[in-house]
Each structure stands twice: as structure tokens, then as C-alpha cells.
Amino acid sequence: MIDSSSRIRQSVASFLFLAAAGAVLAQGPLLPPTSANGTIGTVPPISGSGIPQGSMKTLHQIEPRTPVSAAMTISDPGSYYLVQNIAVASGNGIVITAPNVTLDMRGFTVSSTASPAAGTAVLIESTAEQVTIFNGNIRGNVSFSGGSPGSYSGSGFLHGIRAPSLNSENLRLEDVSIDGCLGDGINLEPGSGSGFGGNNSIVTTCLVRNVAGDGIRAEIVEECVVRRCGGNGVTALKASHCAVVTTGSSGVTSEGINASVLQSSIAESPQRGIAAEQAVNCRGAGVSQEGIVGKKLTNCDGSSSQGAGVSADIAVNCRGFSFFGTGLSAQTATNCMGENQSGINGRGLSASCAVNCYGESLSGAFGLTVAGTVSFSTGKRNGGVAIEGGNAIGCTVEGTGSVSVLTKSLGTP
Amino acid sequence: MHSTMKFTRCLAIMIAATAPQVVLSQGELNPTNAPSAGMRTLHQLEPRTPLSQQTGAASITISQSGSYYLTEDLIFMNNGIVISADNVTVDLNGFTIELENFANTGTAIDIQTGVNNVTVRNGHISKGSFLGFSFVNGIRADSDATSIRVTNVSVLSCANNGIDLPKDGATFVRNCEVSTCLGTGITAELVGSCTVANVLGRAIDATIVRDCKTSGFGGIRTVLAAHCESEVTGGATAHESELAYECRGVATNGSGIVTKLASNCVAESTGSNPALTAELVYASSGSAANSIGIDAEYGVHESRGTCNGSSGIGIKGQNVTHCTASNGPAGGTGIDADKAVGFSRGDGGITAEIAVGCTQPSGSSLTVTQSFLNFVAP
Numbered sequence: 001m002i003d004s005s006s007r008i009r010q011s012v013a014s015f016l017f018l019a020a021a022g023a024v025l026a027q028g029p030l031l032p033p034t035s036a037n038g039t040i041g042t043v044p045p046i047s048g049s050g051i052p053q054g055s056m057k058t059l060h061q062i063e064p065r066t067p068v069s070a071a072m073t074i075s076d077p078g079s080y081y082l083v084q085n086i087a088v089a090s091g092n093g094i095v096i097t098a099p100n101v102t103l104d105m106r107g108f109t110v111s112s113t114a115s116p117a118a119g120t121a122v123l124i125e126s127t128a129e130q131v132t133i134f135n136g137n138i139r140g141n142v143s144f145s146g147g148s149p150g151s152y153s154g155s156g157f158l159h160g161i162r163a164p165s166l167n168s169e170n171l172r173l174e175d176v177s178i179d180g181c182l183g184d185g186i187n188l189e190p191g192s193g194s195g196f197g198g199n200n201s202i203v204t205t206c207l208v209r210n211v212a213g214d215g216i217r218a219e220i221v222e223e224c225v226v227r228r229c230g231g232n233g234v235t236a237l238k239a240s241h242c243a244v245v246t247t248g249s250s251g252v253t254s255e256g257i258n259a260s261v262l263q264s265s266i267a268e269s270p271q272r273g274i275a276a277e278q279a280v281n282c283r284g285a286g287v288s289q290e291g292i293v294g295k296k297l298t299n300c301d302g303s304s305s306q307g308a309g310v311s312a313d314i315a316v317n318c319r320g321f322s323f324f325g326t327g328l329s330a331q332t333a334t335n336c337m338g339e340n341q342s343g344i345n346g347r348g349l350s351a352s353c354a355v356n357c358y359g360e361s362l363s364g365a366f367g368l369t370v371a372g373t374v375s376f377s378t379g380k381r382n383g384g385v386a387i388e389g390g391n392a393i394g395c396t397v398e399g400t401g402s403v404s405v406l407t408k409s410l411g412t413p
Numbered sequence: 414m415h416s417t418m419k420f421t422r423c424l425a426i427m428i429a430a431t432a433p434q435v436v437l438s439q440g441e442l443n444p445t446n447a448p449s450a451g452m453r454t455l456h457q458l459e460p461r462t463p464l465s466q467q468t469g470a471a472s473i474t475i476s477q478s479g480s481y482y483l484t485e486d487l488i489f490m491n492n493g494i495v496i497s498a499d500n501v502t503v504d505l506n507g508f509t510i511e512l513e514n515f516a517n518t519g520t521a522i523d524i525q526t527g528v529n530n531v532t533v534r535n536g537h538i539s540k541g542s543f544l545g546f547s548f549v550n551g552i553r554a555d556s557d558a559t560s561i562r563v564t565n566v567s568v569l570s571c572a573n574n575g576i577d578l579p580k581d582g583a584t585f586v587r588n589c590e591v592s593t594c595l596g597t598g599i600t601a602e603l604v605g606s607c608t609v610a611n612v613l614g615r616a617i618d619a620t621i622v623r624d625c626k627t628s629g630f631g632g633i634r635t636v637l638a639a640h641c642e643s644e645v646t647g648g649a650t651a652h653e654s655e656l657a658y659e660c661r662g663v664a665t666n667g668s669g670i671v672t673k674l675a676s677n678c679v680a681e682s683t684g685s686n687p688a689l690t691a692e693l694v695y696a697s698s699g700s701a702a703n704s705i706g707i708d709a710e711y712g713v714h715e716s717r718g719t720c721n722g723s724s725g726i727g728i729k730g731q732n733v734t735h736c737t738a739s740n741g742p743a744g745g746t747g748i749d750a751d752k753a754v755g756f757s758r759g760d761g762g763i764t765a766e767i768a769v770g771c772t773q774p775s776g777s778s779l780t781v782t783q784s785f786l787n788f789v790a791p
């Protein structure tokens with residue numbers, strides 16, 4: 001390798017030469033090759049004539065995988081790769097009917113101009129299983145044209161990547177960007193809502209934008225972004241490090257994230273922000289329903305206009321805000337705070353048992369409502385009832401509210 | 414084998430090789446037929462478009478969708494690779510993009526306005542190894558560019574930002590290292606498994622940051638952070654977020670962690686700012702030199718706050734339960750609660766409206782309006 005001083009000298013020399021006369025660029029144009037260069041179709045493996053020996057390699061040995069240069073059906077198991085962008089005017093892009101298929105998109109794009117939008121960019125049929133797809137783009141021209149619920153229109157694919165059958169097990173998708181579909185972005189699990197078929201599917205590091213249907217449906221979804229999604233943003237059994245914004249779309253459910261186990265994710269939706277059995281370090285914002293709802297929520301933040309900001313069986317170190325509903329609602333609340341703006345039933349924080357909590361209502365019903373025992377907690381409702389409920393131990397009031405409980409002790413006013 | 418036999422064989426091979434009609438095992442260089450089954454064109458072997466050094470170190474503009482790769486290190490005198498088309502993948506292929514100029518200038522990889530679906534991966538962006546001047550920005554995308562992914566790229570030395578992508582455009586940076594930048598290290602929507610060092614501005618500015626490590630003059634700013642380590646030299650805050658989980662922030666003069674919800678976090682400040690500031694603090698530790706260990710607007714639970722200075726506070730909050738706190742050798746307060754303290758120990762004293770079931774070591778004061786079931790050592 002030449003050192004940099006000689007490289008800069010070469011650069012300067014080349015520059016002077018270029019100024020004097022037209023240069024011949026060795027690498028040719030930057031434009032990608034036209035179809036004449038690469039439309040050879042699938043190539044079966046060499047049967048082995050026995051000629052190359054020793055340290056020699058055939059071209060087949062250098063790239064043993066099967067090139068794909070046009071829309072096609074992959075009906076044989078094997079390892080495939082795109083050799084150029086693939087554009088279709090109708091129908092599907094790649095259809096996989098064989099099991100044990102790997103498709104490396106090699107940074108290329110599968111696109112459609114079908115109008116009205118139709119077909120699937122990569123369709124995994126019921127006879128296919130053990131399929132891996134990675135490293136590429138899927139494009140249509142469907143775009144979000146605003147409104148609430150959102151309105152989507154344009155040409156392109158109906159779906160991005162889809163496995164509609166329960167038979168397609170062991171599916172993996174990585175580093176794929178999908179933009180502009182009138183249906184779902186990535187849907188590897190048949191069924192609807194959180195009812196999964198159990199396809200053992202993983203989606204990691206995918207970016208999905210401008211899809212009128214669901215963003216991503218898979219058993220595990222990690223490090224994905226979904227934006228401008230009409231349906232459910234991410235539906236998974238386990239999801240982590242995802243960022244989702246759904247717009248809603250007429251007549252469909254548009255939940256931000258629905259996962260059994262969820263970590264460090266953020267979602268906004270015109271309906272419910274996040275629904276999880278267990279969520280840690282998440283933030284959900286909803287409008288007509290909860291910001292975040294779950295059985296066990298730790299270090300989570302939820303906000304909503306109509307629904308509860310946070311709703312949980314167990315909430316630990318959580319914060320909830322609701323304009324008209326309850327800021328934070330839980331069976332057991334530990335070290336939580338909830339705020340409510342207004343509404344005749346609006347409560348800052350409502351729980352069966354609460355420890356070390358704070359509930360505030362600006363002009364709603366109560367600051368802090370606890371059916372069972374509330375300890376070491378503070379309520380605030382100026383001019384109203386700050387703490388309401390059963391047994392209050394070591395509790396306090398901020399502002400001018402009163403305490404209305406059945407029993408109180410250890411300093412509770 | 415006998416040496417005479419070996420010599421004879423060698424001689425035979427040499428004679429054969431000099432004969433005019435030798436069959437070379439690799440065959441003809443020119444294709445004999447149209448490609449057919451069993452054959453590969455070179456295009457099929459590497460279907461992507463190569464990017465190589467331009468005359469005069471001129472920039473390269475990618476204006477067509479496709480997949481591109483570097484075939485060598487690229488040296489530029491100003492901008493490097495300019496991406497003006499949608500659906501572009503650039504594989505740096507392990508090579509380096511370098512600036513050689515007599516001033517800091519240009520952007521190594523520039524993703525232009527309105528462009529979407531771009532991936533950049535697998536290589537390095539560096540200052541000039543000869544002249545030592547740097548790109549202004551390493552990888553930069555216009556504010557309306559969307560769906561951009563940068564993975565496995567290292568950036569060394571920038572006059573402004575290392576990797577700068579719009580935070581609301583589905584952008585993603587993973588497994589990247591950025592060091593020695595005068596602006597921000599990494600800006601993106603999701604940032605994971607990255608390290609940033611020696612950056613004058615913010616180390617990372619994102620929506621979600623996970624498993625990152627930063628050091629330098631600026632810290633992490635994000636909505637969510639998990640499993641992050643940030644150390645700051647100077648007056649900046651090491652970690653700013655809305656939600657922090659299993660994070661550590663260490664600052665010499667600024668705050669260690671400033672967040673809304675902190676769980677399982679560790680914060681340290683050796684200056685005069687609080688170590689950990691939040692609305693709610695759970696299972697966390699804050700250690701300050703001259704200020705407040707943990708400073709919470711509402712509850713503090715199952716946590717520990719310490720201050721080594723003479724007038725600081727271990728834990729400050731509204732309600733404090735199941736905590737321990739201490740304040741240095743003299744003065745200050747262990748726990749200073751607006752409302753109640755329960756089942757806690759405050760070395761250096763407890764101040765609250767209500768204290769229940771607390772322990773005070775000898776010499777510590779219990780300054781409470783109502784005291785129940787407390788133990789003060791004689």
C-alpha cells in the first residue's frame with residue numbers, strides 16, 4: 001500500500017493532468033448496470049467436472065450462491081442473492097415456496113409500481129420454512145397523506161414481507177427497510193391482534209415507514225423503527241429497543257406496541273400507546289386509550305388524553321398522566337406518581353395498595369385514591385379531596401386538599 | 414523419493430510448460446459462449462457498483478438507486494460520497510474514507526435532502542494521515558432524509574459532527590465508534606452498542622440509546638436509555654434522559670444523571686452538582702462530593718445517596734422509604750424529605766414531617782414533626 005504522502009502527490013498530479021486534458025476514468029460510470037448485464041436467472045451448481053484442483057477456484061466456488069436478477073419464484077432450497085434492483089409493475093416480487101432458503105438482498109431494492117397497490121415484495125408461502133432475508137430495501141409509492149385517522153394512498157406493493165401460513169417456521173429478517181405499502185410492512189405471523197401462530201420468527205434492525213396496515217408482526221422484534229403506520233406498529237411476543245409512531249387508519253386497530261415482554265421502547269398512537277404483559281423502561285402515549293397498560297410495569301412513563309396514562313397490576317417507579325382519565329392506575333403501586341388534569345372521574349393515582357406514591361389532580365375527582373392501604377404517600381387536590389380510600393399510614397397532603405379515608409395513622413392528617 | 418527421479422520430473426514439466434499448445438487449467442480468458450447454466454459472469458460474482466478513487470480526489474455523487482462498495486481507501490479533497498438518490502446501500506468494505514486538504518472541510522458521506530432508504534456499513538472515516546486535517550462531518554443526513562442505517566463504521570476526528578442523522582426519520586446507528594469531534598458524536602433515533610470518546614459537544618443525542626459507552630466533554634441526551642455508561646470531564650451533565658434504566662453517569666463538575674425516572678442506576682458527581690436528579694428514583698445510587706447524592710422531586714425507594722462534603726445532603730425527596738443515606742464527616746443531612754421517611758437510615762440526620770421505623774446513628778439528629786417507632790442510637 002502506498003503511503004499517504006505519495007497518495008497526495010498522486011492526487012495533485014492527477015488533478016493537474018485532469019486540468020490539462022480529459023481524463024479516462026478506469027472504473028466507468030457510476031450508474032448501476034442495466035438488465036443486459038445481469039439477467040441470467042438462476043444458475044444451478046456446477047456438477048463437478050473435476051477440472052479445477054489444488055489451489056484453484058472456480059467462479060462458482062467464489063460465489064456459490066444463486067443469483068437473482070428478476071422477479072421470480074424460489075422453489076429450490078439454497079442460498080440466493082440479488083444482483084440488481086428488481087422492479088415490478090404488477091404482482092409479487094420474490095415468492096419463496098421452498099424450505100431452507102436464504103435471500104441476501106445485497107443492498108438492492110425490490111420495488112413495485114402496481115396501481116392500485118398489489119402483491120407482496122417477498123412472499124413466504126406455506127411450503128416454505130426456515131427462511132432468512134437480509135440487507136435490502138423494499139419500496140412502493142404509498143404515502144401518508146395526513147388526517148386522523150390517517151389516510152394512505154399510492155401505487156406499489158400491498159405488503160412488504162409476509163408469511164401468511166402457520167406452516168412457515170423459523171423465519172429471520174435483518175437489516176431491511178420497507179417504505180410505502182398499502183397493507184402490512186413485515187408480517188411473519190398469521191392471525192390477528194396479538195394472537196400468534198408461533199412461526200418462531202425474528203425481526204431485527206428493520207426500518208418501516210408509510211404502511212397503511214401493520215408495521216411489524218413477529219415473535220421477536222428488536223431495534224426496529226416504525227413510523228407512519230396505519231395499523232398496529234409492532235406486535236411481538238418479545239420486543240426491545242423499538243420506536244413506533246402510528247397514525248391510525250379508518251376502521252383498523254392502531255396500537256403502538258403490543259408485546260408480552262417489552263424493554264426500552266417508545267410508542268405513540270391515536271389509540272393505545274403500549275400494551276405489554278411486562279414492560280421495563282418504556283414510554284407510551286395514547287389518545288383514546290391508555291398510554292401504557294400491562295401486568296408488571298417498571299420504570300415506565302405513560303400519557304393519554306382519554307384513557308389512563310399508566311394502567312398496571314403492578315407498577316414500580318412509574319409515572320402517568322391523563323387529561324380526562326386517571327394518571328396512574330394499579331393494583332399495587334410502588335414509588336409511582338400520577339397526574340390528572342380534569343374530568344369528574346379523573347384521579348391522579350388510583351391503586352389497591354400504594355407505597356411511596358404521589359397523586360395529583362388539578363380539577364378532577366381525587367388526588368390519590370386507594371381502596372386498600374396507602375403508606376408514605378402524598379396526595380394533592382387543591383380545594384378537594386387529596387387522599388381518598390381505606391387505610392392511610394404515614395401519608396401527607398400537599399396544598400389545600402383534605403383526607404377522606406376509613407382509618408388513618410402515623411401522622412396522616 | 415530419489416533425487417534423480419525428482420529432477421527428471423521437473424525437467425519434464427518445464428519442457429511441457431514451454432511447449433506452444435499448453436492447456437492452461439484456467440481456460441480461455443475470453444468467453445467462448447453466452448453464459449449458460451453452470452457459469453458465472455463477473456457481474457454475478459460482484460453485482461454491486463464499485464467506487465474507487467477519483468481523479469483529483471474529487472467527490473463521488475451517487476444519483477442512482479443501487480448497491481455500491483469501495484474497492485480501495487478513498488481520499489477526498491473536500492466532500493466524499495454524496496448520496497442524492499433513494500434506496501442506496503454503500504458497503505465501505507472495510508476501507509477508509511480520508512480527507513487530504515490544508516483545512517478542515519467537507520463531509521465524508523453526505524445524504525442529501527429528501528433521500529430515503531440509505532444504508533452505510535463496514536468501514537472507517539478518518540482525518541488525513543498526511544496533513545492531519547479532518548472532515549467537518551463524518552456521515553451527515555439532511556433533516557428530511559428518512560430510513561437511514563449506519564452500522565459498523567468508525568469515525569476518527571471531525572471538525573463538527575461524527576454521525577449526524579435526523580432523530581425523527583427512522584434512523585439507526587449500531588456498532589459504531591466515534592472519537593475526537595468538536596461537535597456531537599452521534600445523533601440518530603436509535604443508537605445501540607456504540608462508543609464515543611473525546612467529543613466536545615454531546616456524545617450521543619437520540620431517542621433510544623442502549624448499551625453505549627461515552628466519555629469526553631459531553632454526555633448522552635435521549636428519551637430512553639438502558640445499559641449505558643457515560644463519563645464527562647468538565648461542567649456538562651453525563652446523562653440526560655426521560656427514563657434511565659441500569660445506567661451509570663459520572664461527571665466531574667456537572668450532574669451524573671438527570672432524568673425523570675431512574676431505576677437501577679448509579680450516578681456520581683465529583684463537583685458541586687447533584688449526582689442523580691429525577692422525579693422518581695428506585696434501586697439506585699447517587700454519590701456527590703459537595704451537593705446532593707439523590708435529588709428527587711417525588712419518591713425515592715430502595716436507594717442509597719451519599720454526599721462527602723460538609724453541607725450536602727445524601728437523599729432529598731418528597732417521600733423516602735427503604736433507603737440509606739449518609740453525609741460526610743460533618744454537617745449536612747443524611748435524608749431531607751419534604752413529607753415522610755419510612756424504614757430508612759440517615760447518617761447525618763433525618764429531616765421530615767413524618768419519620769417511621771427509621772434508624773439514626775449516634776450523634777445524628779432526627780428533625781421531624783411526628784416520630785413513630787424510630788431508633789436513635791445513644
